[in-house]
Amino acid sequence: MNLDYNSSSSSDDQFDDMVNNMILYNAYLEEQEDYVIQQAVQTGVAPIIETTQRRSPKKKKKIIPRDxxxxxxxxxxxxxxxxxxxxxxxxxxxxxxxxxxxxxxxxxxxxxxxxxxxxxxxxxxxxxxxxxxxxxxxxxxxxxxxxxxxxxxxxxxxxxxxxxxxxxxxxxxxxxxxxxxxxxx
Incomplete structure (x- = not known):
């Protein structure tokens, strides 16, 4: 087994580059997740909430006997x-x-x-x-x-x-x- 200690700095640089790329990619994925969640809330949940808030003022609540x-x-x-x-x-x-x-x-x-x-x-x-x-x-x-x-x-x-x-x-x-x-x- 021949270990070449002179080449370790270039492999360290490659490793550092690889880690930095992974960190950047992870940050990119987190931004994309935030965007997808925000879009889902805006298109799915927000319209339901808006329609409930646009309804007329509350009248006296009618009680319906539900089984x-x-x-x-x-x-x-x-x-x-x-x-x-x-x-x-x-x-x-x-x-x-x-x-x-x-x-x-x-x-x-x-x-x-x-x-x-x-x-x-x-x-x-x-x-x-x-x-x-x-x-x-x-x-x-x-x-x-x-x-x-x-x-x-x-x-x-x-x-x-x-x-x-x-x-x-x-x-x-x-x-x-x-x-x-x-x-x-």
């Missing part, structure tokens, strides 16, 4: 029990993701945002479940549908669906920023 327990039971039987009514392919088509990813997102968001914990409402009845709140959000996001479109199946009011969306985005950022967005705040 959330039945809706939650139906949701579980349709998608999340050992032998669900709908197949994995149907789940994938409707939610645009596989069931294990969906469950991972729900668990991560529920761990980060207390909003997604099921609590009693002012009348003492349990509110919407974590799964109902996340399903409402993940039904609206991929299709860009209105927040009141989930009321018929999931039995969540339009205002609750909007709150779910805002808390869901916040929970996703808290849960996955370090892992996938390299610690961007």
């Amino acid at each position: 959330r327990d039945d809706a939650n039971h139906r949701l579980m039987n349709d998608y999340f029990v050992n032998r669900p009514l709908y197949t994995e392919d149907m789940f994938r088509r409707r939610f645009r993701m596989h069931r294990p990813l969906f469950v991972r997102l729900v668990d991560a968001v529920a761990a980060q945002e207390p909003y997604f914990q099921q609590r009693p409402d002012t009348t003492g009845k349990l509110g919407a479940s974590t799964l109902q709140k996340c399903t409402a959000t993940l039904r609206c996001l991929p299709y860009g549908s209105e927040s009141d479109a989930v009321d018929e199946y999931i039995k969540i009011a339009e205002s609750t669906a909007k709150e779910c969306l805002l808390h869901f985005v916040r929970g996703i950022r808290k849960a996955f920023t370090i892992e996938y967005l390299r610690g961007l705040q």
Whole structure:
């Protein structure tokens, strides 16, 4: 083994150049990620928030008796029990993701945002479940549908669906920023 100590400075320079190039490329990727996230928020989340803010002034809130327990039971039987009514392919088509990813997102968001914990409402009845709140959000996001479109199946009011969306985005950022967005705040 013949070691040539005179050539080490040129290899050190090459290594330094390679490291500097990697640092520059990493900074470029981070800028691109920032741009993509900013575009996604501007095209996806911001229009939903703007439409909710443009609505007419609030009128007296009409209380609609929703059977959330039945809706939650139906949701579980349709998608999340050992032998669900709908197949994995149907789940994938409707939610645009596989069931294990969906469950991972729900668990991560529920761990980060207390909003997604099921609590009693002012009348003492349990509110919407974590799964109902996340399903409402993940039904609206991929299709860009209105927040009141989930009321018929999931039995969540339009205002609750909007709150779910805002808390869901916040929970996703808290849960996955370090892992996938390299610690961007």
